[in-house]
Amino acid sequence: MYLADSRGAAAAVAPDPGPGRRPAAVPATVLALGAVSLVTDVSSEMVTAVLPLYVITGLGLSPLGFGLLDGINNGVGALVRLAGGHLADRGGRRHKAVAGLGYGLSAVCKPLLLLAHSLPAISAVLAADRTGKGLRTAPRDAMISLATAPGQRGRAFGVHRAMDTTGALLGPLAAFAVLRATVDGYDAVFAVSGCVAALGVVVLVLFVPRHVTSVTSATAARPPGPERPTVRDALGLLRRPRLRRLTACAGLLGLTTVSDSFLYLLLQRDGDLPAHLFPLLPLGTAAVFLTLAVPLGVLADRVSRRRLFLAGHGVLLAGYGLVLSPWHGVPAVIAVLVLHGAFYAATDGVLAAATAGAVPAQHQGAGQALVGTGQALARFVCSLSFGAAWNLWGPRTALALTAAALAVSAVAAAFVLRGPEEAPV
């Protein structure tokens, strides 16, 4: 379903407020994209929540070794993300079309799970689902950047991330409600998840404008006709010093960001945490992220996004320190989760907002993809090396080394990122 758009519809999404009027807190497009993410995350987390149960008790399969393809998926996911960002910029801003393709692909995958009864088939469906996620991420962040006035982007990304995380927390609730009503009706969970995902696509189609135009450049004189950035142009983005520095720093800090699963494993091993509380750890991080995403986004708009991004990594460093400290038990674990959630709130949307300021409007998709992919690949390398360090020296030494590397990286990043914050787009 694709609805025709009106003639000459490239209107500014959040028109500059007249003098004396307060600007809208968050542009409608951002709220619409937030709603799409919320609904889509309900759908995908429904599946995530019941998938282990389905595989083990529903299908009676032993899923060990199931995660082996994760490495390949990560690599493919990174490439898809770059392609998604670039394709979205081409052809006069096809952000909505490319994002819609990504959301649509993931939506189709949900009912396909009904047909997959073996681990290889389930892996294939999940890989397609991830491809959809990779495809949509950069165009979505590009649309948020374009729809928002530069001074408000921290807040806008904060609102989007908070809505996204709300969906992630609601998904498991919805899944288990269906599972209760049907007594192990996994097919019903997948079908409902597919319907919810389809609703996300409908909201995208109806409420996100087909052409999101930069609020800053819309008022200025612009060359007529769509711009068609080439691959060369996209790669040329790295010649821009500000984007190059941001990508380098996101990558450098990503190299020292231990993956969530390793952190939770360390908390459980060293934190004297009762085994049954283990599944609650990701919820703790998500709840703090959700709560702090907007306030820290607003703070980023006030002080400086890059400064907050660095401060977020300082908070992460404090979290590592707490894990390594002799303070154990449930209160210590809660403190670590608060720091971990605050780290995400101070860095995730804030990095996207900082990226938006370093890339011209017609390259927002490629720019977001570049920085996001750099960070994701660096974190993947960190996982591999952290695992190797654990094997060689044990978990605590591995974390101490990572913490030291994070401290050095943060100092280096602070040095690289000094200088003026934003430049005119």
Next chain:
Amino acid sequence: MSGTTGMTRTTRLVILLAAVLLLGTVGAGTVLHAAHRSGLRDQQQADGPAVRTGTVSLLPSGGRRLLVRNLAWGPHRDEIATVPADRPQGPRTASGVTCLRFHAAAGTGICLQAVHGALQDSYRAVVLDAHLRERHRFAASGIPTRARVSPSGHLVAWTVFVSGDSYAGTDFSTRTAVVDTRTWAVEDNLETFHVVKDGRPYQAADINVWGVTFADDTRFYATLATGGRTYLVRGDLTTRTLTTVHRNVECPSLSPDGRRVAYKKRVEGASPDAPWRLYVLDLRTGKETATAERRSVDDQALWADGSTLVYALPGDYGSDLWSVPAAGTGAPRPLMASAVAPAYLG
């Protein structure tokens, strides 16, 4: 927001409402259909075995008995039920105790149960006395898969699957716990034991341990996985060590004489859907013998006696029990339909 989709706000809201109604109807339809189907499972299965309520005890009585989790449709589905060992196809006596996984020996039972909560399912391991009454319960951190009681009845062990929190939830690992029912001392996670691999101390983040089988009240065997390989390990609860003794062994089951281990072996050239065959390892000589069962077995086998293995295979109502000689001779025979998690008593 200006009307960039060429529709008024009202039109868009009407379309959204229509989509919500349509998708809501489809979703509600599938939920109702699934709920109806699950209701059928509570009605007595026409061609199934007779199941009646009765007293199930783990104490020695008249003859040898086989205890299983009954999977036959009807009001006693998922309950622990018993049949005489020589008449496994006969009428079943259901205990009223519901378990996902179960094992029993010498008057002690271990029952792994699901607790349905609002946010998510949680799980617990319940130690049962000879009358299947609860003696002690422990929270379990994931989905139950294996359970064993030591021959003396003093130790119990269980394994659960824990899934990661990654976007697509594909990151699975195991947790295995051992409890001494005399002191209620808990080894919460065997991964924290010292590992000696190929004669050298070894540590890794990706270690998983599952499928304990007890030799006595201090020694046991289990599977250890790391670096994409699996190993048979000999475990010692006093020294808290796991020592690798053989490669490519999953879900070991120690024979009554303690000399052989029946296990799942991942065979080359098998389809990734069905990678395992049931093998027996001679612990003294290291000789591996394939059983006559050619299908992929994903279960911790049980020794019915010194020469016969019992194991579950997928069946019409979840799974069926089969038996095959441990010596590699003969052929697999169906033992009991609609049953899983067997234990022999007496």
